Amino acid sequence: MGALRDIATIAKWEVKKTFTMMGRNVLPIAIVLFFLLILATGFTAQSGMHLQDGMYLVGTDDPAIAQLIASDPRFTVYEVTSPAHESGDISLDLTIFKGQVYYRETEKGRAALRTLERNYGKYVNRVYNTAEDLFAAYPLWIDTRNVKSELDFLATQSGQYVSVAPARGAAPVPVGEVAQIPTPSPELGVTMEEIRAELVQSGAKDTQISRYTDVLSSGSSTMGSFKTPAQLSPPLPFDSIILIFVFVFPLYFTSQFFMMSIMNERIERKGEILLSTPVKTSSIIIGKMLPYFIGMVAICAGLTFWIGASPIIMLPLIPVIIFFLANALIIGMVSRSFKELSFISIFFSTVATSYLFFPSIFANVHIISLVSPLTLIVFTLQGTAWTLTDYLYSTSLFWLTGAVLFYIAAKNFKEERLFSEKSLVSRMREFLSEVIPEKRPFLSLFLITGFSIPFIFMVQLMCLVLFFNLPMPYSLILLLMFAALVEEIAKGVGIYTLYVRDPEFFSTRNLLFACAATALGFLIGEKLLLFVTLAQITESVFGSILFLSIGALWLPLLLHFVCVLIVATCLKYGGRKWFVPGLGIAMVVHCLYNLYFILGWLG
Amino acid sequence: MKSKHLSIIAKKEFRGLINERTILLAVLLQLFIALFSSFLMVGLTSMYDPSSLSKYSRFKYNIAYAGNDSEVYDYLWNSPDFRVYKMDLSTGVAALEQRKLSAVIYMPDTAPDSADPVKITLYTLQNDLQSAIVDVKLKEIFLKYETDLRVIRADRITEQPIPLRIPKTEGGGDFYEFVYGLLIPLLVFMPAIIASALIIDLITEEYQHDTLETLVSTPVTFTEMVWGKVLACEVLVPVQAGVWLALLMINGIAIENAGLILVQVSVTSLILILLGALAALHYRERTAAQFIFSTALVVVMLFALAIPDNPLNLLTRLAVGTAGMEQWVVLGTTLVIVLGLGFVMHRYAEKVGRTHKSG
Numbered sequence: 001m002g003a004l005r006d007i008a009t010i011a012k013w014e015v016k017k018t019f020t021m022m023g024r025n026v027l028p029i030a031i032v033l034f035f036l037l038i039l040a041t042g043f044t045a046q047s048g049m050h051l052q053d054g055m056y057l058v059g060t061d062d063p064a065i066a067q068l069i070a071s072d073p074r075f076t077v078y079e080v081t082s083p084a085h086e087s088g089d090i091s092l093d094l095t096i097f098k099g100q101v102y103y104r105e106t107e108k109g110r111a112a113l114r115t116l117e118r119n120y121g122k123y124v125n126r127v128y129n130t131a132e133d134l135f136a137a138y139p140l141w142i143d144t145r146n147v148k149s150e151l152d153f154l155a156t157q158s159g160q161y162v163s164v165a166p167a168r169g170a171a172p173v174p175v176g177e178v179a180q181i182p183t184p185s186p187e188l189g190v191t192m193e194e195i196r197a198e199l200v201q202s203g204a205k206d207t208q209i210s211r212y213t214d215v216l217s218s219g220s221s222t223m224g225s226f227k228t229p230a231q232l233s234p235p236l237p238f239d240s241i242i243l244i245f246v247f248v249f250p251l252y253f254t255s256q257f258f259m260m261s262i263m264n265e266r267i268e269r270k271g272e273i274l275l276s277t278p279v280k281t282s283s284i285i286i287g288k289m290l291p292y293f294i295g296m297v298a299i300c301a302g303l304t305f306w307i308g309a310s311p312i313i314m315l316p317l318i319p320v321i322i323f324f325l326a327n328a329l330i331i332g333m334v335s336r337s338f339k340e341l342s343f344i345s346i347f348f349s350t351v352a353t354s355y356l357f358f359p360s361i362f363a364n365v366h367i368i369s370l371v372s373p374l375t376l377i378v379f380t381l382q383g384t385a386w387t388l389t390d391y392l393y394s395t396s397l398f399w400l401t402g403a404v405l406f407y408i409a410a411k412n413f414k415e416e417r418l419f420s421e422k423s424l425v426s427r428m429r430e431f432l433s434e435v436i437p438e439k440r441p442f443l444s445l446f447l448i449t450g451f452s453i454p455f456i457f458m459v460q461l462m463c464l465v466l467f468f469n470l471p472m473p474y475s476l477i478l479l480l481m482f483a484a485l486v487e488e489i490a491k492g493v494g495i496y497t498l499y500v501r502d503p504e505f506f507s508t509r510n511l512l513f514a515c516a517a518t519a520l521g522f523l524i525g526e527k528l529l530l531f532v533t534l535a536q537i538t539e540s541v542f543g544s545i546l547f548l549s550i551g552a553l554w555l556p557l558l559l560h561f562v563c564v565l566i567v568a569t570c571l572k573y574g575g576r577k578w579f580v581p582g583l584g585i586a587m588v589v590h591c592l593y594n595l596y597f598i599l600g601w602l603g
Numbered sequence: 604m605k606s607k608h609l610s611i612i613a614k615k616e617f618r619g620l621i622n623e624r625t626i627l628l629a630v631l632l633q634l635f636i637a638l639f640s641s642f643l644m645v646g647l648t649s650m651y652d653p654s655s656l657s658k659y660s661r662f663k664y665n666i667a668y669a670g671n672d673s674e675v676y677d678y679l680w681n682s683p684d685f686r687v688y689k690m691d692l693s694t695g696v697a698a699l700e701q702r703k704l705s706a707v708i709y710m711p712d713t714a715p716d717s718a719d720p721v722k723i724t725l726y727t728l729q730n731d732l733q734s735a736i737v738d739v740k741l742k743e744i745f746l747k748y749e750t751d752l753r754v755i756r757a758d759r760i761t762e763q764p765i766p767l768r769i770p771k772t773e774g775g776g777d778f779y780e781f782v783y784g785l786l787i788p789l790l791v792f793m794p795a796i797i798a799s800a801l802i803i804d805l806i807t808e809e810y811q812h813d814t815l816e817t818l819v820s821t822p823v824t825f826t827e828m829v830w831g832k833v834l835a836c837e838v839l840v841p842v843q844a845g846v847w848l849a850l851l852m853i854n855g856i857a858i859e860n861a862g863l864i865l866v867q868v869s870v871t872s873l874i875l876i877l878l879g880a881l882a883a884l885h886y887r888e889r890t891a892a893q894f895i896f897s898t899a900l901v902v903v904m905l906f907a908l909a910i911p912d913n914p915l916n917l918l919t920r921l922a923v924g925t926a927g928m929e930q931w932v933v934l935g936t937t938l939v940i941v942l943g944l945g946f947v948m949h950r951y952a953e954k955v956g957r958t959h960k961s962g
Binding site for chain 2: 056
């Protein structure tokens with residue numbers, strides 16, 4: 001109860017402090033800016049985004065076509081009199097002569113043609129929408145039914161194709177019982193007028209903004225799964241970029257305030273009074289964080305309400321909020337100056353945003369997209385259901401890393417850490433050192449390595465996403481090296497911290513024990529997390545390199561042990577400057593092991 | 604105002620940046636995003652334009668065809684992408700579930716010239732990369748059939764669109780617009796945003812670390828100090844933007860008028876830097892200054908994007924080589940705004956400086 005009261009008190013202080021500081025002369029200007037923001041948004045919505053105006057040059061002989069094309073500001077249209085696109089001194093990307101389109105054989109020419117094709121398709125739809133007999137204008141409808149395969153996606157993901165095609169003539173025969181599929185009804189089940197309303201609605205949305213906002217209006221389509229052939233193709237959710245700005249940007253913004261509040265405690269030792277009170281550090285941290293957490297949740301809830309989406313999308317957002325706050329706390333505690341704070345926070349937000357954003361591009365295509373919680377949001381907006389397993393899969397890393405970072409921060413939230421002026425790397429080392437108590441170094445090495453696993457997975461999954469699409473041998477080689485390096489760094493960090501604190505500690509006996517503890521911690525952490533969440537990815541070729549999931553347990557243990565031993569020995573006999581070369585050697589050993597045991601390339 | 608003093612201040616700030624190695628983070632950041640943009644290029648092309656990958660196009664997909672005969676069957680039969688089998692619907696779907704097929708098509712018993720639409724039922728695998736590719740390839744065939752049906756029912760369509768014959772391409776051009784119309788302006792403009800956040804840090808730091816008195820007691824005046832910091836931030840912009848352009852070019856993205864782009868970015872970024880300096884001088888405290896500045900930044904950017912021929916649009920046009928004389932008008936207008944803001948900032952700094960001298 002006492003802790004709760006402390007937390008509430010500190011949270012109240014935090015709110016009061018922020019408001020008195022902000023209140024004086026920030027609030028009036030903030031209100032003015034807020035109104036200007038609404039005005040600017042309205043203005044932009046009205047006149048459209050003019051970012052891509054005039055990218056392409058088009059020449060045509062027909063004024064009607066010229067008018068049609070010029071309705072898209074991306075095109076600048078000229079009158080020409082000859083079909084040769086070399087005519088005149090301007091190099092035209094497209095020329096249209098007597099209804100025939102010619103394009104220049106360049107990347108730009110093809111891009112212009114694509115855009116024209118898309119615009120023309122929309123125009124044709126607009127004309128056909130007004131047709132008296134809609135079923136003459138749209139004679140063909142496709143009803144897509146998704147079938148869940150008994151074999152999961154692992155087969156295709158590990159490089160196998162759907163099936164081996166039999167010779168022409170022999171149709172594939174299913175094995176076992178064949179379930180009766182009812183013959184689909186040939187009728188659409190909706191009237192012509194309902195369809196017209198739907199078509200007009202989707203056709204009307206062709207302002208420039210709607211290219212980006214379509215994803216925000218969760219579909220209220222009356223037509224179910226029916227599509228015209230033109231609508232049939234995996235939707236390219238570039239639009240999910242808007243989700244980043246709509247949901248993640250306010251989070252980033254609010255976490256800045258938290259960062260700054262922590263930093264302010266440190267400037268001029270203002271936080272000393274707080275630390276001298278008999279309140280527990282965890283209560284201080286939670287109390288200071290609480291207002292920001294509530295604020296972020298409120299912002300997200302408001303946004304959800306505003307776009308009229310299901311409140312379920314709050315579920316994947318909460319671990320993201322916690323992740324942002326945990327990082328803001330650490331960043332606020334390690335940076336020495338405002339410049340450093342700015343750069344680190346921009347760096348962090350870019351990396352985090354990429355981690356969240358890039359996988360979600362593939363929301364409709366590939367399971368890898370589930371790495372990012374944003375994909376769940378995209379799914380919810382699209383009306384696709386997701387399961388508890390999906391939720392665990394995409395958010396567990398955020399929960400875990402958030403918790404670990406909070407623990408480290410709580411351990412270090414005290415005078416000698418907060419008010420020292422050391423460089424970034426040595427501060428981080430000190431932070432880690434604080435988590436390793438003198439009395440039980442091996443147990444803490446074991447735990448540190450175990451808890452580094454979620455971070456390793458995050459980095460490795462990012463590499464996986466990054467390298468996934470490079471041509472096959474390169475992606476594998478790069479992944480192999482990066483995965484090994486990341487793991488070796490994570491295992492070496494604890495040993496390095498111990499070494500710097502007390503080089504005498506590493507007698508031969510202690511060295512072996514430390515390496516064994518690290519290796520064991522790594523193995524157990526890895527297996528545990530694998531077991532809980534990542535089974536989906538681990539079975540593919542990529543996964544086996546990342547997570548070493550096959551083979552007897554003692555083999556990977558031995559590998560981890562040997563690699564850490566290499567690093568530790570380098571440190572013991574070579575001193576600190578041998579840390580990096582040691583990592584290099586360990587990485588090579590690790591790669592060779594992977595090659596030999598997993599891919600069998602040497603054997 | 605002495606230029607020597609300005610450069611002393613600017614050098615001092617650079618030293619600070621290099622000492623803290625924060626500038627390394629900025630460079631790392633650039634590399635990181637460049638890596639991701641190349642990933643986007645390769646990744647998205649292969650995901651959404653599968654024919655660009657040879658390994659997918661040489662592969663034939665098995666399709667089951669159930670129900671009535673139609674042109675669709677012939678199209679599938681003649682397509683180089685598919686192997687089509689006439690099958691019973693239930694058998695087909697069962698084979699699909701076992702991944703022996705890529706899709707099953709059911710054609711109803713609707714006559715091509717019927718008053719009702721033809722509703723094809725398409726069964727595909729859920730959540731599968733291959734089925735996305737199959738969808739794209741099937742779409743072409745369905746579109747062909749739709750055109751056929753429209754011709755058959757032509758006499759019932761009252762209004763025809765202006766005919767336009769669009770040639771077929773071998774793909775490509777998909778991400779041109781994304782790269783030149785979004786990535787390049789944003790990436791090139793990012794250093795300007797970083798620089799304007801930096802100026803706030805540099806100025807408020809002097810206040811919050813109480814180092815101002817020491818600085819003001821030197822021969823350097825307060826105004827010179829502020830301008831020196833502005834200079835330090837401004838120099839960073841073309842350097843960083845230049846690195847960007849170089850990285851993009853190494854990635855194989857041809858950029859025209861790189862020099863003019865740098866000029867344009869440098870001048871436009873001055874607007875942001877001066878706004879940042881004004882906010883910092885006014886609030887003398889980082890949280891408030893950054894908050895007001897970032898909100899103002901969003902307003903200014905939104906507003907600028909809504910105006911045709913805005914500086915960001917000009918970056919795009921310069922990069923693709925379609926900028927005409929209007930670029931000089933835009934540059935001139937930007938310069939006028941910069942001069943105006945510079946004057947305001949100068950006056951404000953003088954006023955603030957006088958209070959420090961007297962106080």
